[in-house]
Amino acid sequence: MTPAILPLEVRDLGFSAGGKSLLRGLSFQAAPGRRIVLLGPNGAGKSLTLRLCHGLERPSAGRIVWQGPRAADAKLHQAMVFQRPILLRRSAAANIDYALKVRGVPRGERAPRIEAALAQVGVAALADRPARVLSGGERQLLALARAAALRPEILFLDEPTASLAPAAARRVEQAVAAIHAAGATIVMTTHDLGQARRLADEVLFLHDGNLVEHGSATAFFAAPQSAEARAYMKGELL
Numbered sequence: 001m002t003p004a005i006l007p008l009e010v011r012d013l014g015f016s017a018g019g020k021s022l023l024r025g026l027s028f029q030a031a032p033g034r035r036i037v038l039l040g041p042n043g044a045g046k047s048l049t050l051r052l053c054h055g056l057e058r059p060s061a062g063r064i065v066w067q068g069p070r071a072a073d074a075k076l077h078q079a080m081v082f083q084r085p086i087l088l089r090r091s092a093a094a095n096i097d098y099a100l101k102v103r104g105v106p107r108g109e110r111a112p113r114i115e116a117a118l119a120q121v122g123v124a125a126l127a128d129r130p131a132r133v134l135s136g137g138e139r140q141l142l143a144l145a146r147a148a149a150l151r152p153e154i155l156f157l158d159e160p161t162a163s164l165a166p167a168a169a170r171r172v173e174q175a176v177a178a179i180h181a182a183g184a185t186i187v188m189t190t191h192d193l194g195q196a197r198r199l200a201d202e203v204l205f206l207h208d209g210n211l212v213e214h215g216s217a218t219a220f221f222a223a224p225q226s227a228e229a230r231a232y233m234k235g236e237l238l
Contacts, residue, residue, distance in 0.1 A: 008029065
């Protein structure tokens with residue numbers, strides 16, 4: 001995938017609400033093709049970071065800078081999947097069709113993109129099923145297919161397997177891997193350390209609104225450098 005909006009530069013990002021500072025001085029880069037996993041205890045600022053990068057919240061300080069040649073159209077080259085995706089009361093295929101329509105994809109191009117996206121995440125058989133009858137894992141896979149159909153250069157994932165059974169979580173991981181293999185950069189949050197080991201190239205460890213560690217996943221899991229990260233890995237920092 002030829003970079004359109006990447007790399008993404010997050011520079012001294014801060015966010016405050018209700019008189020409280022929730023994120024302070026966060027800086028990192030998301031380069032094309034990377035898989036970046038944000039780790040940390042509840043309230044560390046992981047989901048907030050994704051929402052800020054995706055443009056759902058406005059930072060109180062710092063900047064989010066898209067550096068590719070089509071940076072001005074950044075919204076058209078990214079997607080986000082939430083822990084509990086919102087789906088329309090339509091078929092799986094119709095949910096994807098609606099997203100493509102909103103994005104401005106011509107009608108004649110939608111059907112093949114819908115078919116390809118459902119196949120990419122392994123749920124082609126669900127095309128005509130109403131979204132409301134799908135299981136939790138199937139709904140998440142549909143949300144991933146909907147995002148994949150948009151052909152994002154960067155995909156933000158907020159706890160995509162939370163509350164899913166192990167088998168369903170594994171299917172979601174496989175779908176994420178397939179989307180990454182197709183060229184998307186992945187930035188995601190998770191509390192599942194095994195999942196982070198399987199999927200991450202880089203780890204950002206946040207604690208209390210601060211970026212405490214940032215480095216390769218291999219180095220982080222072999223020997224986290226901060227006391228907070230070591231405690232988190234032992235299950236002592238909840």
